[in-house]
Amino acid sequence: MPKFTGEQIQQLNAKLKTPQEVLRWALDNLHPRIAVASSFGAEDVAIIDMISNINPKARVFTLDTGRLNQETYDVMDEIRSRYNMNIEVMFPDHDEVEQMVRVNGMNLFYHSVGNRKLCCGIRKVHPLNRMLSTLDGWITGLRADQTEVRSNSNKIEIDSQHNDIIKVNPILEWSWEQTWDYIKKNNIPYNKLHDKGFPSIGCEPCTRAIKPGEPLRAGRWWWESDTEKECGLHADHGK
Ligand code: SF4
Numbered sequence: 001m002p003k004f005t006g007e008q009i010q011q012l013n014a015k016l017k018t019p020q021e022v023l024r025w026a027l028d029n030l031h032p033r034i035a036v037a038s039s040f041g042a043e044d045v046a047i048i049d050m051i052s053n054i055n056p057k058a059r060v061f062t063l064d065t066g067r068l069n070q071e072t073y074d075v076m077d078e079i080r081s082r083y084n085m086n087i088e089v090m091f092p093d094h095d096e097v098e099q100m101v102r103v104n105g106m107n108l109f110y111h112s113v114g115n116r117k118l119c120c121g122i123r124k125v126h127p128l129n130r131m132l133s134t135l136d137g138w139i140t141g142l143r144a145d146q147t148e149v150r151s152n153s154n155k156i157e158i159d160s161q162h163n164d165i166i167k168v169n170p171i172l173e174w175s176w177e178q179t180w181d182y183i184k185k186n187n188i189p190y191n192k193l194h195d196k197g198f199p200s201i202g203c204e205p206c207t208r209a210i211k212p213g214e215p216l217r218a219g220r221w222w223w224e225s226d227t228e229k230e231c232g233l234h235a236d237h238g239k
Helices: 006-015 019-030 042-054 070-082 094-104 113-132 176-185 192-196
Strands: 034-037 059-063 087-090 137-139 156-159 165-168
Touching: 006 156, 019 034, 019 042, 019 137, 019 156, 019 165, 034 042, 034 113, 042 070, 042 176, 059 113, 070 087, 070 192, 087 113, 094 113
Parallel strands: 034 059, 034 137, 059 087, 137 165
Antiparallel strands: 156 165
């Protein structure tokens, strides 16, 4: 695995300005041991378009929790055919899911924060860790204005949560509006849940549309009022 020092990463963050510059560096240095983690929200489809222009063989993976919306499967297939790419779909371990729902029920996440994190752990975090253990880097659609955790990220960072591989957040500094300008300008297929008031794409039972003025991630686990709106993929919890 190529190792980069903190100083090298700092220099790269200062030098690489645009998302395309960041992605070109990442793909030139880490492909094929780097992949985009996509939940098929707006940010992710914009990044998929960019990487396809840089390297048509760039890799994309997604976590199919088994609880996604039909709209998400639809855009997955649209992207697959538009860019002629194999999307690497990661599923949860069936033994873990079977045991979890046997003990806690199908809708366990509504009953407690602990149950919700258990479900996110089994359906998302474990499959993510399985994929990341095979990679030297991953690319995400994080934007700084989404949550406090995300506002403390960098465009390129060493991911101490995942064996010090490189985490690349090319559109960290983009706004929601910039993301949509890019999608519209390039006529990129997007998740139709966005037209129904969903800024953030997650699992069907845990995500709702937001009301005008609500924070962008308010629709995630809407029944929880005082928790960080993360599932453990980008924060050190939920494993
Ligand atoms: S978002 Fe909800 S359904 Fe999806 S993995 Fe987390 S708790 Fe389970």
